[in-house]
Amino acid sequence: MTELPTKKPLFSAKPAMPSRLADAVSDAIAAALFDGRIVPGEPLPPEGEIAREFGVSRPIAREALRQLTSAGLISTQQGKVARAKELNGEPLEKIYGYAVRSSVKRLQEANEMRRVIETGIARLAAQRRGKAGLAAMERALADMREGLGDPAAFTEADILFHLGMAMATGNSMIRVQMEGMRSVQREVSELFSRRSNRTRSDWSATIDRHQALYEAIAAGDADLAEQKIIIHFEAADIASLEVADELGSRGKGA
Structure with a gap:
């Protein structure tokens, strides 16, 4: 039986304390932005996919994306996918x-x-x-x-x-x-x-x-x-x- 290829994780997810789950998720996504795994203009995975990859709830994934938006690292619009932004001041x-x-x-x-x-x-x-x-x-x-x-x-x-x-x-x-x-x-x-x-x-x-x-x-x-x-x-x-x-x-x- 031929095994299906395993999808390589986009983020370097690490275990986190429950009280800091959103911080851990935002840190991992930020690392992917800074090291070029996600380039400016590229869409991020949907909120649900991010939640599954990190093993967290959708509200936690949403909070992580909110933190990254506040930091100016991604752009989000209602009803649209989040996209990486070019690092700027x-x-x-x-x-x-x-x-x-x-x-x-x-x-x-x-x-x-x-x-x-x-x-x-x-x-x-x-x-x-x-x-x-x-x-x-x-x-x-x-x-x-x-x-x-x-x-x-x-x-x-x-x-x-x-x-x-x-x-x-x-x-x-x-x-x-x-x-x-x-x-x-x-x-x-x-x-x-x-x-x-x-x-x-x-x-x-x-x-x-x-x-x-x-x-x-x-x-x-x-x-x-x-x-x-x-x-x-x-x-x-x-x-x-x-x-x-x-x-x-x-x-x-x-």
């Missing part, structure tokens, strides 16, 4: 956005976080010099020059530049972190643009700082890249936070 961006808009203190903390993180990113980008990242940085510089004097266009170009720097590291988790910090970049850039004394030479100096940082990374000089990004933060972001401080003081006096 959207959940972080929402959290940071709420934080930096809540108070000047949180904005200062978020900007301090950027300084710490991006200094390391600049060094790694210079060491690895991923082509796609360098190309994004070049495109961002061109967009900055084209959008000179236009705060909205300049902000988007600035965000692309820093994302390109993260991409140049070749590290997907660093890219996700940079995507998450876009809301911080937008808030700081908007504050910087509010300065009444900002001149065309100010805009040009900002571009020059980005150009110098790009050149250091493209040349593979990690020490110089670190130096240039520190200069960038000192010249640009601290000035923005001075505006934020002023706005905060006005708010307290109102």
